Amino acid sequence: MHVTRGFTGRPRVTNAGLPPGQYDTGDDWPVLSAEVTPDLAPAEWTFRVDGLVERPRTWDWDEAHALPASEYAGDIHCVTGWSKFGVRFGGVSLDAVWEAVRPHPSATHAVAYSHTGYTANLPLADLTGRRAWIAFTYEGKPLDPEHGGPARLLVPHLYFWKSAKWIAGIRILDHDEPGFWEQNGYHARGNPWEEQRYSGD
Numbered sequence: 001m002h003v004t005r006g007f008t009g010r011p012r013v014t015n016a017g018l019p020p021g022q023y024d025t026g027d028d029w030p031v032l033s034a035e036v037t038p039d040l041a042p043a044e045w046t047f048r049v050d051g052l053v054e055r056p057r058t059w060d061w062d063e064a065h066a067l068p069a070s071e072y073a074g075d076i077h078c079v080t081g082w083s084k085f086g087v088r089f090g091g092v093s094l095d096a097v098w099e100a101v102r103p104h105p106s107a108t109h110a111v112a113y114s115h116t117g118y119t120a121n122l123p124l125a126d127l128t129g130r131r132a133w134i135a136f137t138y139e140g141k142p143l144d145p146e147h148g149g150p151a152r153l154l155v156p157h158l159y160f161w162k163s164a165k166w167i168a169g170i171r172i173l174d175h176d177e178p179g180f181w182e183q184n185g186y187h188a189r190g191n192p193w194e195e196q197r198y199s200g201d
C-alpha cells in the first residue's frame, strides 16, 4: 500500500450534514461500550502495530506523544442513529505511524484491538490520508475513560463502532478479518454516507 495515495491535503473538516437515517444528538454524547470501562492509566497504556509491516513496534504514552500532533474537527456518526456535529479531538495521525512501521505492499486490511479485547476491522486505505487518528484529547481535555481514555482510535468518516476505545494496537493483514460487531452482522466497511450498517447493505 502507498500511504500517500493521493489523499494528502484533503480537508479534514466535514460538517457536510447528516448522513441518511441519522439524527443530531446535540450536546449529548452517548456512551456505547460492550465492556466495563477499564481503569487504564497513561503510564500503563501502550500502542502496538504489527503484522504485515517492515518495522513492528510498540509506543508507550510518551513515545506516542512525541509523534507530530494532529487534530480532527468535524462530525461523528454512530450506527445506532446519532450523529454529533463539530467535535474536536487531538492526538496523532496514523499517517505518522505508517511512516514508522512501513506496511508491506501486500497489506490491505487492519484489525484494531483494544486493551479490553474489543476488535474492529478496517480497510487499510481508510486509515490513511489524514482520516484516522489515535486521539488523546476531546475539546482540549484528556479523553474521559468512558469515551475511550486515555486513548482511542478515531476514524470519523466511518460509523463510530470502528473507532475502538482504549486502543491497544493495530494488526496489518493481507485479507479482511471481521471484528466484534462485524462478526455480529455489521458491515465490513461502515460508510455512513452509503448507509453501510449491516453486511449486505
Ligand SMILES: Nc1nc2c(c(=O)[nH]1)N[C@H]1C(S)=C(S)[C@@H](COP(=O)(O)O)O[C@H]1N2
Residues within 6 Å of the ligand: 029, 030, 031, 032, 033, 034, 035, 077, 078, 079, 114, 116, 118, 146, 147, 148, 160, 161, 162, 163, 164, 165, 166
Ligand atoms: N473498546 C470499545 N470501543 C468501542 C465500542 C465498544 O463497545 N468498545 N463501541 C463502539 C461504538 S458502537 C461506538 S458508537 C463508539 C462509542 O463511543 P462513545 O462511547 O465515546 O460515544 O465507540 C466504539 N468503540
Ligand SMILES: [Mo]
Residues within 6 Å of the ligand: 032, 078, 079, 080, 160, 161
Ligand atoms: Mo455505535
